[in-house]
Amino acid sequence: MPVSLLQMRAIRKSFGGVEVLKGVDFDVRSGEVHALCGENGAGKTTLMNIIAGVHSPDAGEIVFGGSSFARFPSAHAAQRAGISIVFQERSLFGPLTVAENIFAGRQPVTAWGMINRRQLHTNAQAMLKEVAPDVAVDATVGDLSPAQQQMVEIAKALSLDARVVIFDEPTAALTGAETARLFAVIRQLRARGVGVVYISHRLEEIFTLADRVTVLKDGAWRGTVPVPETNTDDLIRRMVGRDVEKLQASAKDSFGRVLFDVKNLSDADTKGAHAALLKNVSFHACAGEIVGFAGLAGAGRTEMALALFGVRPRGSGEVTLDGQRVTIRSPADAIAAGLGYVSEDRKESGLFLDMSVQRNISAARLERFGKWIFRDGEESAVAQEFREKLRVACRDVDQDTGHLSGGNQQKVLIARWLLVNPRVLIVDEPTRGVDVGAKAEVHQLLRDFARQGHAVVIISSELPEILTVSDRIYVMRAGQITGELRRTEASEETVMRLAAGGSD
Amino acid sequence: MQMNSPTPLPDQQSTISNQQSSIKPRRRLTLSRELGLLLLLILIVILFRVLFPTSWNYFATFDNFSSVVRNMAFEGILALGMMLMLVGGTFDLSVGATASMVGVVTGWLMKKAGWPVPVAVTAGLALAAFSGFINGFVVAKVRVNALITTLGTMGIFSGIALLVGGPGITFLPPEFSRLGQAQFLGLQAPVWLMIALGAVGHYCLAHTRFFRQFYYVGSNPKAAFLSGLNVERLQIFSFTLMGLLAGLAGIVYAARVATASSTVGVGKELGAITACILGGASLQGGRGTAWGALLGVLFVALIQNMLLIKQVRPEWQGIILGLVLVFAVAVDAILNRKQGR
Numbered sequence: 029m030p031v032s033l034l035q036m037r038a039i040r041k042s043f044g045g046v047e048v049l050k051g052v053d054f055d056v057r058s059g060e061v062h063a064l065c066g067e068n069g070a071g072k073t074t075l076m077n078i079i080a081g082v083h084s085p086d087a088g089e090i091v092f093g094g095s096s097f098a099r100f101p102s103a104h105a106a107q108r109a110g111i112s113i114v115f116q117e118r119s120l121f122g123p124l125t126v127a128e129n130i131f132a133g134r135q136p137v138t139a140w141g142m143i144n145r146r147q148l149h150t151n152a153q154a155m156l157k158e159v160a161p162d163v164a165v166d167a168t169v170g171d172l173s174p175a176q177q178q179m180v181e182i183a184k185a186l187s188l189d190a191r192v193v194i195f196d197e198p199t200a201a202l203t204g205a206e207t208a209r210l211f212a213v214i215r216q217l218r219a220r221g222v223g224v225v226y227i228s229h230r231l232e233e234i235f236t237l238a239d240r241v242t243v244l245k246d247g248a249w250r251g252t253v254p255v256p257e258t259n260t261d262d263l264i265r266r267m268v269g270r271d272v273e274k275l276q277a278s279a280k281d282s283f284g285r286v287l288f289d290v291k292n293l294s295d296a297d298t299k300g301a302h303a304a305l306l307k308n309v310s311f312h313a314c315a316g317e318i319v320g321f322a323g324l325a326g327a328g329r330t331e332m333a334l335a336l337f338g339v340r341p342r343g344s345g346e347v348t349l350d351g352q353r354v355t356i357r358s359p360a361d362a363i364a365a366g367l368g369y370v371s372e373d374r375k376e377s378g379l380f381l382d383m384s385v386q387r388n389i390s391a392a393r394l395e396r397f398g399k400w401i402f403r404d405g406e407e408s409a410v411a412q413e414f415r416e417k418l419r420v421a422c423r424d425v426d427q428d429t430g431h432l433s434g435g436n437q438q439k440v441l442i443a444r445w446l447l448v449n450p451r452v453l454i455v456d457e458p459t460r461g462v463d464v465g466a467k468a469e470v471h472q473l474l475r476d477f478a479r480q481g482h483a484v485v486i487i488s489s490e491l492p493e494i495l496t497v498s499d500r501i502y503v504m505r506a507g508q509i510t511g512e513l514r515r516t517e518a519s520e521e522t523v524m525r526l527a528a529g530g531s532d
Numbered sequence: 533m534q535m536n537s538p539t540p541l542p543d544q545q546s547t548i549s550n551q552q553s554s555i556k557p558r559r560r561l562t563l564s565r566e567l568g569l570l571l572l573l574i575l576i577v578i579l580f581r582v583l584f585p586t587s588w589n590y591f592a593t594f595d596n597f598s599s600v601v602r603n604m605a606f607e608g609i610l611a612l613g614m615m616l617m618l619v620g621g622t623f624d625l626s627v628g629a630t631a632s633m634v635g636v637v638t639g640w641l642m643k644k645a646g647w648p649v650p651v652a653v654t655a656g657l658a659l660a661a662f663s664g665f666i667n668g669f670v671v672a673k674v675r676v677n678a679l680i681t682t683l684g685t686m687g688i689f690s691g692i693a694l695l696v697g698g699p700g701i702t703f704l705p706p707e708f709s710r711l712g713q714a715q716f717l718g719l720q721a722p723v724w725l726m727i728a729l730g731a732v733g734h735y736c737l738a739h740t741r742f743f744r745q746f747y748y749v750g751s752n753p754k755a756a757f758l759s760g761l762n763v764e765r766l767q768i769f770s771f772t773l774m775g776l777l778a779g780l781a782g783i784v785y786a787a788r789v790a791t792a793s794s795t796v797g798v799g800k801e802l803g804a805i806t807a808c809i810l811g812g813a814s815l816q817g818g819r820g821t822a823w824g825a826l827l828g829v830l831f832v833a834l835i836q837n838m839l840l841i842k843q844v845r846p847e848w849q850g851i852i853l854g855l856v857l858v859f860a861v862a863v864d865a866i867l868n869r870k871q872g873r
Contacts, residue, residue, distance in 0.1 A: 362760075381752070
C-alpha cells in the first residue's frame, strides 16, 4: 500500500482579489513521481509555493508527517520538515562558490563554530558527482552557465535529504544529456522512497518519467490519473478545456517584397559582458509575413534581436531594411530606421510600471505629441483608442501599468510599438505569462499588423505558438541558424530536432 | 523557458474587458505626496497656534515670513535642481560644494581680479555648468556610480572653494550686492528668482516633452533606452543643469550677504535631497514635481523657524527634523501600501 507523504485538501488562494487556486486537492506518495501540468497561470507554481511554505493558503489543509495543519509557517520550516523545492527562478548566490551554495545556511562547522572547509568540499563533491560531474565544487556560481546553475540548484535540493522534492520546469535550460542525468537522479530518488513532484509543460517528459499526473486549469483541479491510463490528447483537453480560436492559417504561400534582410550577423570576438555567440546569422522577412524564431534557451535568439536593435555591440553583418542598408548603433537608430522591438521581459525592460497606461503607450514616440509642449489630451485620446482596439482591461488609461494583469501589460507594451508603426517588428516571447484568452488576442494583433504590409519576427520558446503564428520558421542553436522551415513542413518534432541538435 | 513567477495573476481580466469598460472609473484615493505634505504643514501650523499662542505672534508676521523665505532661497534653488535629478533616478552630492566654489570664484573675480560684475557672474555660471558636466560625463559615459562620483567631486570642489576663498571674500562690490538685496513687494530678489525658477521648472517638468523623458529614465532606464530615449545625453544634461543651478544659488547667496563664503554649501546637499523626498520624490526615480521640491524646503524651513522662535536648542533641531522626515515618509508609504501599490 503506497504511503501518502503529503496531502493537500481544498486549497484556496487569492492574490489581490483574484482567485488563483479554487479548492485544489493534491497528494504525494512515497516512491512516486507525480507530475503536475497546466497552462501558464493555472496555479501550479502557487500550489508548490504553498507546499514549500512560501505562501500560506487562504483555506484548506495540509497533512504532512502525520499531522494536519493550515500552513507551513515559513519556507525554512517546510525545508526542515523535509520538503525541498528546485525553483524555476534561480535562488543561488552568484558571488559564492558551488559548495557554499549547496550548503548555504547549513555549512558543516568545526568545534569553534567556524566553517569546516574541507568537510564542505567533500560533502559538496558527493552531491555534485551524481548530478553534475563536470562542475567544479569551488567554481563561482555566477560564472556557470544557466544549465549548470540549475544542476547546482538540484544538488542543493538533494542535499537537504528531503522526503518530498519538487521540481519546477527543471529541463527548460538543459540539454538532452543533462536531462537524461536528471531523470536518472529522479528515478534514484523514487527508488529511495522520496515523493517527487514534477511540474512540466513538456508532456513527453511526463509520459517518460511520471507515475501519476494531475492537471490544473485556471486554478481548478482537473483530474489526477495514473500515467498509463491517459495520453497526450486527454491531458491537453483537460488543460485547455474550451475551444481556443485556432488562428486562421494564412493561405498565402508567397508574400510581398523582402522587407528585412539580415546577412551574416556575427558577434565580435570580445570578452566581457557579452560573450561572442552569434555566428553568421542570415535570414529575411517579407512584407505581410510572420517569421518565427524557435530554439532552446540560450540559442541566441534574444541576443540576435538585441544586436539588430542596436543594444548589443555588433560585430559584423549587413542589415537591409526595405531595400536600404542600415547601420544601427542604438535603439533610437533602429526606431528611426523602421525597426521595433517588444522586449522579452516586459516588467524588467519593457514597461514603466509606476507610470500610467497612457504614458507607457507613448514612450517610444513622444515627439508625436509635441516637440516642445506636450499634448497630454492627445496622448490620452490615442491611448483610449488603443485601449479599445486591443481590449486592454484597465480602469482608465490613467491607471498605473503595474496594476494590470500580465496579459494586459503585454498588450500595453505591444500598443507602444503599434503606435511607433515600424516596418519590421520583432516581438520576443510576446505571450509569456499570459493566459490563453489574451494569447489568442495577441496572436491576432500580430497577424493583423503583418497583414497591413509589415514584417513581424516572433521569438518564442513555446513551440505551439511558433507553429500557430509563423508563416516561416527559423530554428537557432548555439548562436547559429540550424534550419528554415515552411509552416507546412514544420512540426514540434522537426523543430525540436533542429533546436536540440539531436546529438546529445 | 516558460516563465512561472511565484505570484502569477491569472489574466482573467482580458476576457471580461467589455464589462470593465462600462464601470465608472473610481476617483483615485491616494493623496498626492505634495498635497499630503501641504496638509501636514497646515496641521503643524495650526497646532503651533493652539499650543503656543504667545510665540504665534512672532511667527505670524510678514517680517518673519519674509525672513523665512529669504533664507529658503538658497536651498530652494538647490532643491529644484535636485528634484530633476531624483526624477531621473539619480542624485548629486556635490551641489553644496559647487555652490561654495562658484560663489567664491565669482567673488574673487570681482574683488581680486577686478572683473566687471556681469562678466564675473557669467564666468561663475560657466564654471558651474562645467562642473556639472564633469559629474554627468563621469556618471553617464564612464559609468561610475553617482554616489561615488559626486562624493568625489564634492571633495574636490570644496577644496577649491577653500583654496580660492580662504575664509571667505568679504565686501563684494555694491553693484553686485544691490542685485541680491533688491526688494519687490517686500520680498528680496533671491526669493522671486526661486519662485520664478519654480514656476518655470514646474511647467517644464509637467508639460514639455523634453523634461517628460526624465520620468521615463527614472522609472526604468532600460526600458527608456529600448524606447529610443538617449539616456546618456539626458543624464549629462541633468547633471550640467544641476551644476548650473547650484552655482546660481551660490552666486545669489553671495549677492544677498555681500560676502562669498567658502563653506556656505556644507551639508546643503542632504538638505536638498531631504526636501525633495518630503515633497514627493522617490530615491528610485520617476516621481516628483518642482512645487513639491519647494514645498519640501518650505516645510523644513517653517519647522526650523518654529523651533527657533521657541528657542529650542539647536542640538534638538536635527533630531526633530530627522523624526519629521521619517514620519512624513512613513505615513506616505503606509497610505500607498494600503492602496495596493
